[in-house]
Amino acid sequence: MRRTCEVAIVGSGFAGSLLARVLAVLGYDVLLLERGTHPRLAIGESTTPLANLSLERLAVRYGLPDCHRLATHGRWLAHLPELRRGLKRGFTFYRHHPGERFAERGLDSERLLVAASPDDALSDTHWLRADVDHHFVREAEAAGVEYLDRTELTAADFGGATARLRGHRDGVALDVEAGFVIDASGPGGFLARQLAIPSGLERTHTRAALVYGHFDDVRLMRDEVPSLPAGPYPQDWAAVHHLIDEGWMYSLRFDHGTTSAGFLLTPHGLASLGGATEAEPSRLWRVLLERYPTIGRLFDDARPMMPIGSVPRVQHRLTRATGTRWVLMPHAFAFVDPLVSTGIAWGVRAVERLALAFEDAVDGTRRPDVDTLERYDAALCAEGDQIDLVVAGAYEALAHFDLFAAQAMLYFATVSYAETSQRIGDAEGAAWKGFLGVGDEALGPAPRESFARLREITRGAGLSGTTHERAAFAEWIAATIAPRNVAGLADPMRHNMYPVDLDVLVERHALLGMSRERLLAALPALRGLGPEPTFVERPWRMRAEAPT
Numbered sequence: 001m002r003r004t005c006e007v008a009i010v011g012s013g014f015a016g017s018l019l020a021r022v023l024a025v026l027g028y029d030v031l032l033l034e035r036g037t038h039p040r041l042a043i044g045e046s047t048t049p050l051a052n053l054s055l056e057r058l059a060v061r062y063g064l065p066d067c068h069r070l071a072t073h074g075r076w077l078a079h080l081p082e083l084r085r086g087l088k089r090g091f092t093f094y095r096h097h098p099g100e101r102f103a104e105r106g107l108d109s110e111r112l113l114v115a116a117s118p119d120d121a122l123s124d125t126h127w128l129r130a131d132v133d134h135h136f137v138r139e140a141e142a143a144g145v146e147y148l149d150r151t152e153l154t155a156a157d158f159g160g161a162t163a164r165l166r167g168h169r170d171g172v173a174l175d176v177e178a179g180f181v182i183d184a185s186g187p188g189g190f191l192a193r194q195l196a197i198p199s200g201l202e203r204t205h206t207r208a209a210l211v212y213g214h215f216d217d218v219r220l221m222r223d224e225v226p227s228l229p230a231g232p233y234p235q236d237w238a239a240v241h242h243l244i245d246e247g248w249m250y251s252l253r254f255d256h257g258t259t260s261a262g263f264l265l266t267p268h269g270l271a272s273l274g275g276a277t278e279a280e281p282s283r284l285w286r287v288l289l290e291r292y293p294t295i296g297r298l299f300d301d302a303r304p305m306m307p308i309g310s311v312p313r314v315q316h317r318l319t320r321a322t323g324t325r326w327v328l329m330p331h332a333f334a335f336v337d338p339l340v341s342t343g344i345a346w347g348v349r350a351v352e353r354l355a356l357a358f359e360d361a362v363d364g365t366r367r368p369d370v371d372t373l374e375r376y377d378a379a380l381c382a383e384g385d386q387i388d389l390v391v392a393g394a395y396e397a398l399a400h401f402d403l404f405a406a407q408a409m410l411y412f413a414t415v416s417y418a419e420t421s422q423r424i425g426d427a428e429g430a431a432w433k434g435f436l437g438v439g440d441e442a443l444g445p446a447p448r449e450s451f452a453r454l455r456e457i458t459r460g461a462g463l464s465g466t467t468h469e470r471a472a473f474a475e476w477i478a479a480t481i482a483p484r485n486v487a488g489l490a491d492p493m494r495h496n497m498y499p500v501d502l503d504v505l506v507e508r509h510a511l512l513g514m515s516r517e518r519l520l521a522a523l524p525a526l527r528g529l530g531p532e533p534t535f536v537e538r539p540w541r542m543r544a545e546a547p548t
Ligand SMILES: Cc1cc2nc3c(=O)[nH]c(=O)nc-3n(C[C@H](O)[C@H](O)[C@H](O)COP(=O)(O)OP(=O)(O)OC[C@H]3O[C@@H](n4cnc5c(N)ncnc54)[C@H](O)[C@@H]3O)c2cc1C
Pocket: 010, 011, 012, 013, 014, 015, 016, 033, 034, 035, 036, 042, 043, 044, 045, 046, 047, 151, 152, 153, 184, 185, 186, 187, 189, 190, 210, 212, 262, 314, 329, 330, 331, 332, 337, 338, 341, 342, 343, 344, 345, 347
C-alpha cells in the first residue's frame, strides 16, 4: 500500500481528527492514521469554557456547525442527542479525612463550588469520548480526509525532501510519503519513539499514579450528605473532586448515568496505603473506598463497566514539540494531571493554532513556516511548565483545605479572565494568547511564586502551617489575582461558593480595559446569547478552487 499526501496525522483522538478535518476544509490532502478502531474507550472527558470557546471559533472560521453545537450542553442536546455527554456546571471540591464521614458544617464545610456557566443550557459538558472522538473521525472522513484505522506504524524518516512513514495494515505493508507529519498519538507517542525525542519529565514537579474506571449506579453527594447548603449550581453535575490525604479523586457523571472516576495518588500517598500498589488496581480501589467512608458510600452499589485500570505515573513531557516537517499535539508532548481539566482545552487550542499556521501556507509552501513552528514549540514548553506549577501548587496545598481553596483561586481567576477577554476579543489573537496566564504580566509569574510559598508553608513535607501562615497565603493570592479578578473570587463572604456573577463583572469593567457602557453592550455575547452564527461550509476549499 502506498500513499502520498500533504499532511499525515498519526492518532485519531479528537485532536487528530478535528485538525485533520480542518486541514481538509482548507484544501489539504490529509491522511489520518490510527492504530486502533472507533468507537473506543478514552478517558479525559471534562471540558471547560476555554475549550468550548476554541470549538466555537473553529466552528465559525471553518464552517463546522457541529463544533458550535457541541460547545454548550443545551445546543448539544438539541442537535446531537445521540452523542452521549454529561452536564458540567462547574468545579466541585470536597475535602475528606481518613476514617471520617464528610463533615457537614453548613457554610463552613470543607467544600468549594465554582460555577463555570450561568445555567444548564450554556453549560460545559463531559464528553463520552467513545462517542465524541468517533463523531470527529466520521466528520473528518466526510470532509475528505482519508482515514486508515488498524494501522501500525513502525518507522519514520525525515531525512529527504518529504517525510516517509512505514508500517502495516492488516498484514499489508504501508508506505506513506507526506509533506508534513502531525503526531496526535498521545502519551509515549509515535514520534517520541521514532525520533528518540529526549524526555523533559524532570521539569515536571507533579507526580501521581492513576487508578480509574467507568461505573454505573454511583450515588450523588446530594443524597449522601443531603443537609449541605445549596450552592450556585447542582453540586454533582460538575467535575467533582474528592480531595484526600493521598491525592484526589475525580468523578464525572454522564447524563445516561455512567460515571468516570479515578484516584490520582502521590508517591507518598501510595506508599501510605498499606502495601496496596497501582499494580493491583482493584485492591487499591477497595482500600481507598474503605478509608474514606463517604466516598465509599457513593460507590457502595456502583458496578464497574470495565476492569479497574492503573497507570504508575500519568505525567509525561518531552523536550521538543516541533522539528523539520513535524509537530506534536499537546497530549503527545506533555501531560500533567486532570486536576483542573486543562487537556481538552489545550488540545483544541493547538488545533486552532496549527489550523492558522496551515491557513497562512495555503497559497505558498503548504506547510507551517519555521517561525510559526518555533512559536508553537515555545508556547507548548511554557504552557506545559505553567500547568505543572498550578497543579503542583494544588497538590502541595492539599495539606490544608484553606490553602487548597486559596490556591484554586489562582486557576479560576486566570481562566475566568481569559474567557471573558476572549469572548469580547478577536479570534485570531485568542488562539495564540498564552494558555493559563502565560505571558500575562500580572498572572504569568504567579504559579511559580505560589508554589514556592506553599512549599515554605508545608516545609515540603505536607505540614499544614499555622493559622497565620494560611491566612497570609490567602491574602497574598487575593492581592495577586486582584488585577484580573473579574469573577469576584477570593471573597471570604462567599463561603467558597462562586456563581457566575455578571454584576461583579460589570462593576470591574476597568480590569478588562472597557467602559461600563461597552461592557454592558457586550453582555449578551459574554452570556453566549448572541445570534446563532452563519456557517459557510468549506469556504476555504471553495476559495482554493475558485478561478483566479
Ligand atoms: C486520568 C486522566 C483524566 C483526564 N481528565 C481530563 C479532563 O477531565 N479534562 C480534560 O480536558 N482533559 C483530561 N485529561 C487529558 C485528556 O485525556 C487529553 O488531553 C486528551 O485525551 C488528548 O486527546 P488527543 O486526541 O490529543 O489524544 P488521545 O486521546 O491520547 O488519542 C490518541 C490517539 O492516537 C492513537 N495512537 C496512539 N499511538 C498510535 C500510533 N503509534 N499510531 C497510530 N495511532 C496511535 C490512539 O489509539 C488514540 O486514538 C485527562 C487525562 C488523564 C490521564
